[in-house]
Amino acid sequence: MKILVLLLALAYGHALERGRDYEKDKVCKELSALGKDDFRSLSLVLYSRKFPSGTFEQVTQLVKQVVSLTEDCCAEDADPNCYDDRTTALSVLSCASDSPFPEHPGTAECCTREGLERKLCMAALKHPPQEFPTYVEPTNDEICEAFRKDPMEFADKFLYEYSVNYGQAPLPILVSYTKSYLSMVGTCCTSPNPTVCFLKERLQIKHLSLLTTLSNRVCSQYAVYGMEKSRRSHLIKLAQRVPTADLKDVLPLAEDITNILSKCCESTSEDCMATELPEHTVKICDSLSTKNSKFEECCNEKTPMGIFVCTYFMPAAQPPELPAVKLPTSKDVCDSTNTNVMDQYTFELGRRTQIPEVFLSKVLEPTLKSLSECCASEDSTACLNAKGPKLKKELSSFIDKGQELCKDYSENTFTEYKKKLSQQLRAKLPDATSMELADVVNKHSDFASKCCSINSPPLYCDSEIDAEMKNVPKF
Template sequence: MKFLCFILISISVGWAEDSGLRYEKEKVCEQLHGMGKQKFKGLFIAVYSQKFPNSTLEEVTCLADEMLKLGERCCVEGASADCYDKGATEISDKSCQADSPFPKHPGIIRCCAKQDVHERKMCLASLHYSAEELPSLLDPTNEEMCEQYTQDPIGYSFRYMYELARRHRSAPTGLVLNATGSQLRMLEKCCKPAPSAMCFFTERFQGRHFNIFLRFTSNVCHNNINLKSYKTGLTAYFGSLLKISFEKAQSMAKDFQDALSKCCLQPNQECIIQEFTEFQKGLCDESMLGTMSEEFQKCCGKAPMDTLTCIENLKRQPQTLPDIQPISQSLCQPDSPQETERYLFQIGARQLTTSVPVITTALNHVKDRVEACCSDSDIQTCMSQKDGDVKKIITLLSKADEKCTQYFKLGMPAFKVMVEAEVQGDGDQAAAKAETLVDLSSACCFQHSPAQRCQALTEKLISYDKGAAV
């Protein structure tokens, strides 16, 4: 969407005034007049729904209305030069009132305590929710959607945008806007004169590739933002998915994460599409294709965005890896800085079913212990003391991977009975461990597992004294 980046700059200025990033008022005003009030307001609803996913639609809409009024007031001939800055200050002041109608956040009190206006705006602008992910958005029936849309098209569009944006809070806003536009075009086409099941089927079928890409992008962006040591987990994942060496997997993980870090929080979708296109070229390079499976080669024959989602659906493959050795001083050699990452790769690349958030979280715990020992005055003694913890984490990760396979084979009722029976000998922790492991398997054995929830569940399992016994 042309000039979307400038509008998003204005949103930042609404609560933050960055002297290093001048607000290009003319271009934003041009876009306001070009989009019209409703679309411009919709953009703000999408952005603030992503920023504050736990807020109500009414709170988000109230803030969007204020931003629209600010634009209308300051994008007219004769508006004073400081119109926007003054208006932005008024909005930030209003957000600090006890009865503020704007989105709520635990950090607002801390920000509003700052006396310096500039610092307060910067603090408010940096606020983001870190709560666990929301469940997927489920559409009502075709008839219900048509009724809601025909009764109030604008209200429906804002509600849909709000619900979609808060569930894809880490993806580029442009993707959310495009998805909302597709939904509205489908309703406009398929609801008149009466709901048409065939029309809905056709439209959804034609839009399936974009919807898959949105979910894929939202997932990997969310992982990148929320998972510590995500590149380590990605390296292991690419190693098992593509059956490639540590060096190739690490290089691929770096390129992929660099693309995410550059583009996920960019408002325009063009950035992520361009970076993914370049990544696909390297992934499907002719020098590599000859060594890959037939299924992989078929994926590379698709359009760049479809290639990535296609490869994601491939089964991870077991490969021959060295036996995992006890942690030792050899992981701390200054002339071999990649030895720890190689060690973590050998652990993670063995996992064939559990999700990247689980693998990443477990590997990060191993990494923390190794790095702590490498900084210790007595490295080898520290390694010997921590090796038991590391073995428990490795065993837990292998068991989690095994449980994913069993979960898909047995189904929830039989799986739950099996897990409860397995942990009966774990004393007082048995019931809690069984519940956590069932929760982890039901939430974290899928491609697009929720990063924060799976991270929390994995850490909960690791926290048990006898984590290896699950």
């Protein structure tokens, strides 16, 4: 399906193009190119992504209004003011107290504005990423039962549910996968042997399915972190996975994957992520396969996507015995020609610890900020000498607490981890009842399952880490 930046140029559009005639022309051309059915399906994907907290009924109501508006205003005999009048009416309706449409955080602020300013304000609103997808694919029998009952309703609900859950995947990839999936359902639910058909068809779209879910994960993190923090995050993860490597081995890779995400997560090209990720895996293997046996194993995977998945889910390695890392001096930090000093410090911290990246990124941000602030002071050396001991103490304390929270998690199965955790907490809390102990174990293990892996979601874990750090049990 051809993808252009289209519908969101309407009341909720993200294209900040100026000129109503241009917007109308663009949308009308898209309707003509796609046809009503594909235009409607694409609308459903777009608005489900944009309003992941909206109900199915709210999103489909908005889609109905947008498709109707587009059809009416793109007709040859349409009033010249149709497009502008109808999109304005749509934005007014979205601000009504009884609006049938989904609401964004920040909608109330936008509704204090008027006309085009209001539309552009709404266009800029974004929901945070859905870091824990809840979509569960039904069984083959359930799929076909729902499909045979009402093919259009089945397709609409699938597009809505999948797009809500995997909305950070690049739009062309998401559209391509959902279209392939619905084609599979239409083929297999009308075939003589649906089970065999599903098996065969799922193998055909396996690569696309993996690309969709994985790109959703990496783009979700990028959406939260942005360019610079994302770069630092990937540097930490690579340092932890291959602590025997040097900065010169991993820094170009961290920069490369960050550049790919900045280019592809919002790209309207179907080939962006599919082309760039395989090229990235070649660089990974060239740089790291001789530095670490696990990376060497990953680089023996049959496909580039297999290599990327293998390296992405690789846990942190056991840190080597190294002397404690020292804070960089004011001379190094404030030397504008020494651009890698902060990267070197981040890398050295990462390779010395197994503390999950979300912890290390969180504590590094204020540390690096304090170091930079000293460079802006009158006496940078005195500033760093004064702040240095406190920064080192806070950093060390935070890392120690993070290691306590995540102790044993990555080295054990979840069942074994909970068993060890129960034993440790029983020794720590001898007076707790069995129910109280079970509650503490469940709470702690739930935190660990979400925030103690190398690819933990940063948005969720940020507030959870704050809460846990207030009262960390000493094992």
